[in-house]
Amino acid sequence: MGRRAAEALCPTVVTIERDQSRDMARFEPVVERIESVVPRVEIADPGRAFIPIRGAVAYYGGEQALIERIDKELDAFGDDHRLGLAAGPFAAWQAVQRTSPESRVFVVTDDDAFISQLDVSAIGSEELAATFRWLGITTLGALGELPYDAVISRFGRQGMDAHRIAHGMGRSTSPRDIPPDPGVESSFDPPIQDFEQASFIARNLAQRLIGGLAPHGMAPHRVIVTAIAADGTERVRAWRSADPFDDHTLTDRVRWQLRAWIEGVSAGIRGGISFLRLEPDDLSGSGRQLSLAEDAKEIIEMQRVLMEVQAIAGPDSVLVASPQGGRDPAQQVLWSRWGDEPVSHARDLDAPWPGSIPSPAPALVPPEPVPFVVSWVDGLPEQVRLASRWVPVLSWAGPWRSVGRWWDGESSADRYQIVTSAGAYLCEVREGKTYLLGVYD
Amino acid sequence: MVAHIESVAPVAPVEVRDRRAEEIFSLSPGQIAGLSGIPGSGLTRAGLSLIAPYASEGHLAYLDVRGWASPLMAWELGIDPERFIVIRTDDIVIWSRVVGTLLDGMRGVYAEIPRGIKDSALRTLAARARTRRTPLVFRPIAGKLPQGVVHLHLEARDVEWEGTGQGHGALIRRRTLLDASGKATRGMERTIEIEDDGTNHMRVVPNLGSQTSRRFA
Numbered sequence: 001m002g003r004r005a006a007e008a009l010c011p012t013v014v015t016i017e018r019d020q021s022r023d024m025a026r027f028e029p030v031v032e033r034i035e036s037v038v039p040r041v042e043i044a045d046p047g048r049a050f051i052p053i054r055g056a057v058a059y060y061g062g063e064q065a066l067i068e069r070i071d072k073e074l075d076a077f078g079d080d081h082r083l084g085l086a087a088g089p090f091a092a093w094q095a096v097q098r099t100s101p102e103s104r105v106f107v108v109t110d111d112d113a114f115i116s117q118l119d120v121s122a123i124g125s126e127e128l129a130a131t132f133r134w135l136g137i138t139t140l141g142a143l144g145e146l147p148y149d150a151v152i153s154r155f156g157r158q159g160m161d162a163h164r165i166a167h168g169m170g171r172s173t174s175p176r177d178i179p180p181d182p183g184v185e186s187s188f189d190p191p192i193q194d195f196e197q198a199s200f201i202a203r204n205l206a207q208r209l210i211g212g213l214a215p216h217g218m219a220p221h222r223v224i225v226t227a228i229a230a231d232g233t234e235r236v237r238a239w240r241s242a243d244p245f246d247d248h249t250l251t252d253r254v255r256w257q258l259r260a261w262i263e264g265v266s267a268g269i270r271g272g273i274s275f276l277r278l279e280p281d282d283l284s285g286s287g288r289q290l291s292l293a294e295d296a297k298e299i300i301e302m303q304r305v306l307m308e309v310q311a312i313a314g315p316d317s318v319l320v321a322s323p324q325g326g327r328d329p330a331q332q333v334l335w336s337r338w339g340d341e342p343v344s345h346a347r348d349l350d351a352p353w354p355g356s357i358p359s360p361a362p363a364l365v366p367p368e369p370v371p372f373v374v375s376w377v378d379g380l381p382e383q384v385r386l387a388s389r390w391v392p393v394l395s396w397a398g399p400w401r402s403v404g405r406w407w408d409g410e411s412s413a414d415r416y417q418i419v420t421s422a423g424a425y426l427c428e429v430r431e432g433k434t435y436l437l438g439v440y441d
Numbered sequence: 442m443v444a445h446i447e448s449v450a451p452v453a454p455v456e457v458r459d460r461r462a463e464e465i466f467s468l469s470p471g472q473i474a475g476l477s478g479i480p481g482s483g484l485t486r487a488g489l490s491l492i493a494p495y496a497s498e499g500h501l502a503y504l505d506v507r508g509w510a511s512p513l514m515a516w517e518l519g520i521d522p523e524r525f526i527v528i529r530t531d532d533i534v535i536w537s538r539v540v541g542t543l544l545d546g547m548r549g550v551y552a553e554i555p556r557g558i559k560d561s562a563l564r565t566l567a568a569r570a571r572t573r574r575t576p577l578v579f580r581p582i583a584g585k586l587p588q589g590v591v592h593l594h595l596e597a598r599d600v601e602w603e604g605t606g607q608g609h610g611a612l613i614r615r616r617t618l619l620d621a622s623g624k625a626t627r628g629m630e631r632t633i634e635i636e637d638d639g640t641n642h643m644r645v646v647p648n649l650g651s652q653t654s655r656r657f658a
Contacts, residue, residue, distance in 0.1 A: 298548075302500050305546025306526065312538055313530045321512040322522050329513055338526060358611045360638065361513035363485035380608070386479075395605040397612065417612050419602045423481020424612055438511065440602075440612065441485040 020046050024256035025263055030081075031237070033073045038066070042222060042240040046256060050089050050240060067105055079104070087111040088168060089240075094118055115168045116141025123162040124242075128155065132162075140166040149315045152339050156307050160339060183279035184208045191230040191272030195259050201276060202254035203247075209278045210247040219244030220280035225257050230271030235261055240282070254278065306338055315339075325349045327356040327402055328415070329365045329426070329438050355400050357415060362426050362438025369435035372427050374418070376434075384420050391420040399429070462633050465593065465625050468492060468549075470574040473567050475586040475623075478597030483617040486514055486637060487595060488578040492549030495576060496520040499548030504540060505529045506553040506582055531555055537562045544575045551578045560587040567591070593625035598632065614638045 006013050023046035031049055034041050038056040043049050053066055060066040067083060074081040084095025086108035095106040095114070108114045115122075118140045121129040137143050143151075144166035151159040184205050192198050213219060222240045229235070239245075239253045258276075261269040310318050318338040325347035326332040373385035374393075383390045399414030406412070413430040415437065424440040468474055468491045476484040492501055493515075501520060503510050505527050515525045526547070528539060533555050543550045544566065554563070563579065567590045570577040579586055586594070598620050604613030615637045622630045 298499050298546075301546040302548075305542055308542050309528055309539055312535050312542065313528060313532070317528055317530050319527045319529060320523065321525070321527065323513075323516065329511055333512055359517065360612060360615075361511060361517055363489075363511060363514040364480055364507070364509040365511035365513075366509050386481075395602070396608060397605040397610050398608065417605055419605050419612070420481075422479060423483070423600055424602050424605075424615075425481065439480045439509070440615070441480045441483060 020252065021256040021259040023047060025260045028257075028260035030074065030077055033076065034070060037069050037073055040236075040238060042238040043253075043257075044240055044242075048093075050092065053085075063107065067107070071105060082106075084108070086114065090165060091115055091168060094122060111168050115166065116144060123165050125158060125162070128158055128162060131155075152315060153307065153311050156303060157339060182209070182213055182283075183277055184212065185275065185277035187275050188273060191274040193262065193272035195262055198258040198262060198273065199255045202258055203251045205276060205278050206245075206250040206254055207247045209280060210245070210250060213280060213283065218280075218283040219246065220250075220283050221245070222280070222282040223250060223253065224279040224281060225254055226275075226277040226279065227258070227261060227269060227273050228275035229269040230274045233270060235269065238281070250278075310338070323349055325351050325353050327353050327400075328428075329357065329361050330367070332356075332361075333365075355402050355415075357400060357417075357426060360440070363441040364439040366436060366438075369428060369430075369437055372425070372434045372436035374427065374434045381416065381418050384418060384425065386420075386422055391422050393418055393420055395419045402428070462631075465621050465631060466491070466633055466635065468576040468578070468593065470576055471571045472592040472625075473570055473577045473579065473590065474593040474595065475591035476578065476580045476595050476597075477585060481600070482597030483600050483615060483635075483637065484580065484595065484597050485510075486518070487617060487619065487635060488580055489515055489520075489551055490518055490637075491578055491593075492551060492576050493518045493520055495549040496524050500524045500526055501549045501551070502526045502528060502543045502547040504536075504543065504550065504552040506531045506536075506555045533557045537566060540566050541569055544569050544573050544577065547575065549576045549578075551580065554579055554581040554586075556583050560590075563587060563590050591623055593621060594623040596620045596622075 003015055006015075024043075027043075027046045027049075031041050031043060034049065034051060037060075038051050038053055041049050041051050051070070053063070056066055057063055060069055063085060067085060071081075071083060074083075080101075081104065082096050082099040083105045084092045084097075084099065084107075085105070086092040086095050088111060091108050091111045091114055095108050098106045116139065119129075120132045120138055120140060120143055122140060123129055123143075132138075132143060137146070143162060146163070148160075148163055151163045155162070186201065186205060188201070192201060209223070210219065221242070221244055222238055223245060224236060224238045226234065226236045237257050239257070241249065245253070258273070262273070306318055315337055319335050320338050321333045321335050324332060324334040331347065374381050375383040375385075375390070381393045381396050383392055385391075396416055396418045398416035400416075402413045402415060404410035404412050411431050413428040415426065415428045417440075418425050418427060425436060426438040426440070427434050427436050429435075474488065474491055476488045478484045489503070495501060496519070501515075501524060503515070503525065508529050508531070510527055510529075512522065512525055512527065516522055528543070530536065530539060536555060536558060540550065540552050543552075550570070552566075563586065567577070579591065596619065597617065599618040601616045602612055602614070603616075604610045617635045617637065619633050619635065620630055621633050622628075
């Protein structure tokens with residue numbers, strides 16, 4: 001009901017604006033009570049928390065016993081709490097929505113079966129859900145059965161996320177090179193006791209955190225807020241969000257948390273806050289804030305164009321690459337389809353990789369080494385056959401020896417950079433045969 | 442003050458020539474470059490370096506007909522891995538549609554041309570690139586580009602590598618001699634020499650436009 005409609009029915013009604021920091025202050029004791037049973041509770045909003053129970057289940061002797069224990073703890077705050085139990089956060093939240101005042105706990109035994117029978121509106125986008133319904137797809141199970149490529153081709157990234165949800169995989173995280181210590185912290189002397197001052201500090205730290213991650217193209221889905229009181233008491237709270245935090249949303253969460261600690265009923269911080277740290281976790285590149293040089297309209301146009309190219313040439317034709325460790329140029333590139341979940345780095349980029357070919361890199365690298373005709377005299381390259389003619393070798397470097405995975409039956413190889421008047425080539429000699437690895441074009 | 446002006450006067454023509462060579466070896470939005478030469482002559486890197494500056498503004502597309510394009514070289518040119526999209530197709534039926542679509546939304550396009558593409562298709566794509574103000578580099582796998590399509594035509598004349606010997610050292614630096622022609626050179630054929638050490642954007646070597654090559658392919 002809207003405000004006007006309410007005032008028409010009841011002229012004396014008082015409208016109170018929603019104050020999430022106040023809500024959080026009231027919710028904090030609830031979280032503390034849950035944490036007395038299971039540590040590291042993650043808060044999504046004031047009133048909604050996710051409880052990772054993997055370790056606690058064994059400690060309390062089973063899921064049922066644990067749920068009963070949490071339920072009992074929450075009884076202290078009344079009987080309007082609900083609990084959903086599932087293998088993932090998405091299914092758990094959907095399970096909560098299946099509860100009722102009579103049955104406050106809903107346990108999902110099989111996430112896949114549970115998710116597959118959910119209405120397609122559970123993907124979170126009404127517009128997309130309406131399109132799916134119009135196409136005759138009414139449940140997440142039916143959506144999950146659609147070919148992945150077809151969904152990406154037709155609905156782009158939004159469709160990809162929906163398809164992933166339909167398979168119970170939740171949102172995606174992008175593996176990236178994460179800076180060694182992305183957390184931000186600040187110490188205060190004298191300690192902060194005033195909420196307004198804490199709000200200012202929260203904004204400052206949130207901006208530093210998000211600003212520090214932005215150059216790496218990352219934003220956090222989970223942030224751990226740690227505060228140390230003047231008397232040495234340490235308080236830790238994790239906040240999570242399905243969409244990555246930006247500086248505004250993160251500032252709000254930190255403010256709410258600080259208010260809950262400073263002004264909360266349980267008085268979690270005695271003598272004020274002397275130290276505050278924000279630590280990002282669960283980083284991803286989706287939905288990150290654009291940099292100044294990026295144009296949102298241009299990015300949307302680029303995505304539309306690449307989806308169209310995928311439709312014309314096939315999803316496997318549009319590729320992006322990311323760097324990874326390796327000795328040969330082909331090994332140093334990790335290909336993935338554009339729009340797909342980036343594949344995890346198979347090879348450590350920071351490992352030393354002895355025997356790797358130095359920079360500059362060849363511009364053309366065949367997907368597999370191709371036979372290359374080289375005339376060797378006394379083990380030294382003398383001529384190279386290019387098309388139908390022999391070209392003399394002017395100089396060469398190498399060999400860089402690659403021992404190979406001998407335990408997998410892989411033979412060793414010697415790599416050479418060979419320079420001719422027609423250009424330079426990277427080749428390898430393996431089991432007496434010469435192969436082309438790259439062309440310095 | 443007067444003495445100072447006299448002392449710098451002889452240097453001025455060289456600076457003008459350098460600036461001209463750098464102007465030639467660049468692509469403005471909507472301009473098209475064409476590359477001719479065999480693999481190994483340095484043209485892939487030269488062509489990509491023409492559109493590399495646009496990677497700071499958006500995404501670049503590389504239409505890879507041979508299936509051999511390596512992003513390592515693009516990363517060495519300073520292109521962000523996320524902004525370098527490779528499209529692999531050798532299907533001449535869809536080739537023109539793919540390039541045309543890319544021109545609509547990418548900040549720069551490097552397109553290898555497979556055998557069998559008609560001149561009229563290339564002219565249509567060139568017109569589209571000009572309309573959309575997307576810099577475009579054409580690299581025919583075989584054959585030559587039709588007359589009047591490109592703003593800058595670069596033909597590899599010679600490539601010389603430094604750093605290797607008789608088994609020792611490693612490739613360090615490349616000097617590539619290119620014959621430039623087209624509207625960019627105002628109708629006159631010019632020779633430009635480009636130095637490339639694989640770590641940054643290629644740079645035009647000062648005052649070498651009139652030098653002849655020491656070795657020919």
